[in-house]
Each structure stands twice: as C-alpha cells, then as structure tokens.
Amino acid sequence: MWGHYARGHTGICLIFRTILNETNVPYLSLENSKLLFYKVKYGKQFPRLNFFERIGKFPIPVLNKNWYCDDGNISLAANELLNDANEWRQKYWENFYAIANFKLADWEYEEEYRLICYSTFPEQERGKGMKLKYDFNQLDGIIFGINTSIESKQRIMEIIQKKCQLYKRMDFKFYQASCCTQSGRINRREISLLPR
Numbered sequence: 050m051w052g053h054y055a056r057g058h059t060g061i062c063l064i065f066r067t068i069l070n071e072t073n074v075p076y077l078s079l080e081n082s083k084l085l086f087y088k089v090k091y092g093k094q095f096p097r098l099n100f101f102e103r104i105g106k107f108p109i110p111v112l113n114k115n116w117y118c119d120d121g122n123i124s125l126a127a128n129e130l131l132n133d134a135n136e137w138r139q140k141y142w143e144n145f146y147a148i149a150n151f152k153l154a155d156w157e158y159e160e161e162y163r164l165i166c167y168s169t170f171p172e173q174e175r176g177k178g179m180k181l182k183y184d185f186n187q188l189d190g191i192i193f194g195i196n197t198s199i200e201s202k203q204r205i206m207e208i209i210q211k212k213c214q215l216y217k218r219m220d221f222k223f224y225q226a227s228c229c230t231q232s233g234r235i236n237r238r239e240i241s242l243l244p245r
Contacts, residue, residue, distance in 0.1 A: 085165075
C-alpha cells in the first residue's frame with residue numbers, strides 16, 4: 050500500500066478510530082456527515098454500465114428536460130423512472146455503491162474498505178477541491194513512511210501537539226515504518242516526539 054499511495058514512502062498514513070452505527074457498520078465523521086465503510090468486492094471484470102441509467106443524482110424534472118425528452122418524445126431509458134421513481138432511485142443507489150466499491154481481482158490482497166463521499170451539487174465540488182474536515186478525536190495516530198523527511202515529521206508532530214492540547218488529548222501515537230529485510234514486510238514501531 051505504501052508503494053502505491055504514499056509517494057514512494059515519503060508520505061504518511063493516518064490511523065482513524067471508527068465508530069459503529071446502530072446497525073454495527075463502522076463510520077467516520079467527515080464534514081459533519083457519518084460516512085459508512087463499504088467492503089470492496091473484487092471480480093474478473095467491471096460491471097457493465099448504461100450511462101442513461103446512471104444519472105440519478107439529478108432531480109426528475111431536470112432528467113426529463115435535459116436527458117430523457119426531445120421534441121415531446123420520451124426516451125425508452127426513462128420508462129423505468131416514469132413507471133416507479135422510488136424503485137428506480139433505490140436501484141440507482143444500489144448500483145452506485147456496487148460500482149463504486151468494485152476492483153479487479155488483482156487488487157484483492159489489499160482487503161480494502163472505502164468511504165464514499167459524493168455531492169448532489171457539482172458546482173460546490175469545483176470550488177472546494179478534495180479537502181474534507183474530520184473529527185480530530187477520531188484520529189488515533191500517524192505512521193511516517195520509510196522516507197518521510199525529518200522536517201516533515203517535525204512539522205506534523207508540532208501540528209498534532211497543538212491539536213492535542215486544544216482537544217485535551219494525551220493518547221495520540223506516532224509510528225515509524227521500516228522494512229524488515231528478513232520477512233520482506235513493512236513493520237511499524239512506536240516513536241516519541243522528535244527532538245527539535
């Protein structure tokens with residue numbers, strides 16, 4: 050995972066403490082929303098998609114006006130929507146999560162779970178970028194990559210120290226990743242605050 054997602058081991062890994070909802074599904078609080086974890090399903094080929102059945106995040110009048118009607122003629126793609134909008138929406142979201150949580154079998158060793166964050170207002174996404182605020186009390190620790198620079202570690206530790214004081218926390222942990230030449234695995238060991 051470090052090789053794929055952490056800029057050649059120079060990045061960090063955030064360790065979050067999840068919370069269980071009323072049905073025992075783990076979630077993380079992001080932007081005042083409870084985002085559920087979904088187990089990724091692995092297979093030999095991606096599910097087939099029909100674009101016109103996958104644009105369900107728009108209101109029905111917008112779909113009819115801009116996608117399903119032309120000079121008074123209604124597209125066959127709209128039949129299911131017009132017959133039973135509630136059933137169509139339910140099917141849309143089931144398919145949405147099934148597709149969003151699918152990967153090819155080659156990645157099965159990752160045993161991945163995903164949080165799905167989406168907006169029904171695309172114009173909000175453009176100005177905001179990909180930054181989301183999380184609940185600091187759910188952040189349990191940080192693992193520094195094998196090649197994370199000393200400067201980056203010190204800067205991160207200073208930020209976390211201030212946050213811990215603000216939130217009155219004494220339980221935050223830092224770890225250092227290292228490669229075990231005998232096993233070929235990446236291990237982590239707990240470290241204390243770096244000296245200045």
